[in-house]
Amino acid sequence: MIPAPFDYVRPTALDEACRLLDDADSGDGDVKVLAGGQSLLPLLRLRLAYPALVVDIGRLEELRGVHDRGDHVFAGALTTHDEVLRSAVVREHAPLLALATATVADPAVRHRGTLGGSLAHADPAGDLPAVALALDCVLVTASARGAREIPAAAFFTGYLETALEPGEILAGVRVPKLGDGWGFHYEKFHRTAQAWAVVGVAAAVRTEGGSIAQARIGLTNMGPVPVRAHAAEAALRGATPAPAGSGGGGSAGGLPGGGRDPVRDACGLADEGASPVADLHAKPDYRRHLARVLTYRAVRSALG
CATH class of the missing domain: 3.30.390.50 (CO dehydrogenase flavoprotein, C-terminal domain)
Incomplete structure (x- = not known):
């Protein structure tokens, strides 16, 4: 099927994306954020979603990568499932995340789908939300109003619903290191x-x-x-x-x-x-x- 008409923008910096979302949310119509597209694109094609604007954050390199931050691992929201699997930091300090990510769909999806997209989509049948909950992860957001930290236990609020507020982007995930034993x-x-x-x-x-x-x-x-x-x-x-x-x-x-x-x-x-x-x-x-x-x-x- 063919999606319903919508406007499309592709910012190249996080602050630009936040500003676009803030401006769009003050107007009329629904706004959707596009990351890897593995969840949103099928909804658009089936006309189960009718956004007036799609903000493609795929070029925001500042939201990619996995980093060792001492007492936790920080994974950018645009880090693909494949990048999570290949990360030595994840394998050493967050092996449960790697184990679950390896079961996500197939290699083609894992090369396009993103960690942040999976969590923000909040499908209860998805593998990664349960991992975030079990590990007491903290989800970090960005918006024109500033950053916010949301514990995983408070992030998932309903079927395909999260605590993300209008104008907010999921920027990354803090995964605590659990240590030995x-x-x-x-x-x-x-x-x-x-x-x-x-x-x-x-x-x-x-x-x-x-x-x-x-x-x-x-x-x-x-x-x-x-x-x-x-x-x-x-x-x-x-x-x-x-x-x-x-x-x-x-x-x-x-x-x-x-x-x-x-x-x-x-x-x-x-x-x-x-x-x-x-x-x-x-x-x-x-x-x-x-x-x-x-x-x-x-x-x-x-x-x-």
Whole structure:
């Protein structure tokens, strides 16, 4: 299909883009920001979006790249998924981001799609919002009014909705370095290699003295926004993983010899507080089952 008519501008500096957005928001009509275009262009072609103006920020080189900032990694919003995957800084200090990014669509999309575009689009079936939530990332915005910092927990406000205000651009993401003792894994169930996740789990687990000292779990596609599995996180603290090769406890959570697997029991709480929806791919009860199973797999893999 052919998009509805719209005006198009392509600024070459961030302050110019912010000024254009500020001027446009004071007028009539919707304004859309174009980054990699992997989400917006299909909406335009299907006429599911009718912007009066599209501001293409693709030339803003100041929003590209991954940087080591001491206690955190800063990734510019226009950094492509492929650039994230190839970044030695990400692999060393934010491996969960790399693990999830590797599952995004296919190589063609990863070469065009951007980290910031994925987060700002806020699709609950997207892989990266759950990672941002699990890692307590901070999203940094820019506008004519100045910069703003938004914790990931407050950024996603509804289905395809964020805390971005009119005239704001997502400039980058601060990813905290979690340090030693942490393990990471992203587990995803999808119909085909390039499909959106039916359910996904981003897990970060820190062990101490043979037991789990801390766990962070973000769920993909378990509601209108990414979900933090707080009940499972709390139950995992202090749990001692079952020995490798024990079979993981079976469907009833038991171990050979009649014991219980506390990690499996804790992961059975992963869907508490979630509100999964029914669609063509899964019913809510099936998504809840997947969340429990995939959380257990992700936590076990993070534990090594």
